[in-house]
């Protein structure tokens with residue numbers, strides 16, 4: 302169990318106790334990870350928890366990046382590693398965000414020291430991680446090709462947050478002109494020597510690519526950004542007038558497919574945001590981008606437009622909240638059923654908590670009754686066996 306860090310305030314702005322808005326009892330800040338951690342992961346999780354609890358990693362409250370509002374409701378008080386992380390949903394626009402979150406200095410140190418061993422379970426770039434990145438690049442390349450205005454040889458791509466460059470390598474090998482930037486010096490160096498790619502240690506604010514890129518790529522990076530509006534405002538200026546902004550990010554409505562319906566297994570303190578296609582549009586449209594094509598994976602292509610389609614947004618709150626609650630209930634029911642098969646008594650205790658959290662779930666009540674019935678039957682069977690042993694004298 303990890304030491305608890307600076308706790309989020311107990312009361313939300315709407316006056317409800319924050320614990321009451323948690324998706325379920327699984328999201329309390331109790332230091333327990335969602336699954337088994339390796340010894341290396343445990344060591345680094347303890348290190349992060351220590352830095353949080355001593356204030357070495359400072360936290361900051363930020364207004365919602367879409368609506369500027371501060372009416373948030375707490376979905377989870379810990380992440381998959383058992384670290385104290387406040388995942389909140391904006392009640393006005395539905396953007397899911399970590400708030401409060403570590404400040405920039407804390408994240409910088411975290412990415413240098415703890416992120417890779419925690420997330421990938423390794424201290425150095427691994428061939429397996431590179432293979433996955435490259436595979437993701439090939440899939441993305443096949444998707445992006447249908448939107449091209451010019452042949453690959455004349456198409457300049459800038460990838461932001463390229464890591465070791467596996468994604469742009471997939472583009473380069475079919476002729477695209479590619480360049481990558483990332484803050485991880487080790488990864489940039491690895492990609493340069495391993496693939497001979499044009500990679501630099503930089504942010505989007507440090508570069509002036511010439512010619513202006515026809516495609517700017519964000520593959521599993523947008524969910525890590527701090528000042529997301531400044532980031533994409535800058536991209537809008539860099540991008541060629543007929544260019545494309547391509548964003549891939551874990552989609553809220555796609556999580557059941559990737560994380561077996563377990564929101565807790567998805568959560569990690571490196572994620573500052575979790576998007577749906579709607580909330581991503583809410584960020585990008587006021588900055589002068591228009592959606593050309595997109596899926597809830599999320600994988601989306603935006604084009605720059607001169608007149609932003611208004612500074613307004615369409616709230617995703619009701620849909621996102623209902624979706625998360627339904628996903629959580631399904632997860633709890635499956636888990637209850639699994640426990641019922643193994644140990645009816647333990648399952649009954651678990652399902653009692655599920656019925657308390659979701660009092661209107663018929664299936665939860667039904668499974669609880671079934672667990673109690675089985676537990677009772679097992680108890681009676683044990684009593685009968687004990688009586689039989691007393692009646693039949695031992696030889």
Ligand SMILES: [Zn+2]
Pocket residue numbers: 365366367368369370391392393394395396
């Ligand atoms: Zn908002």
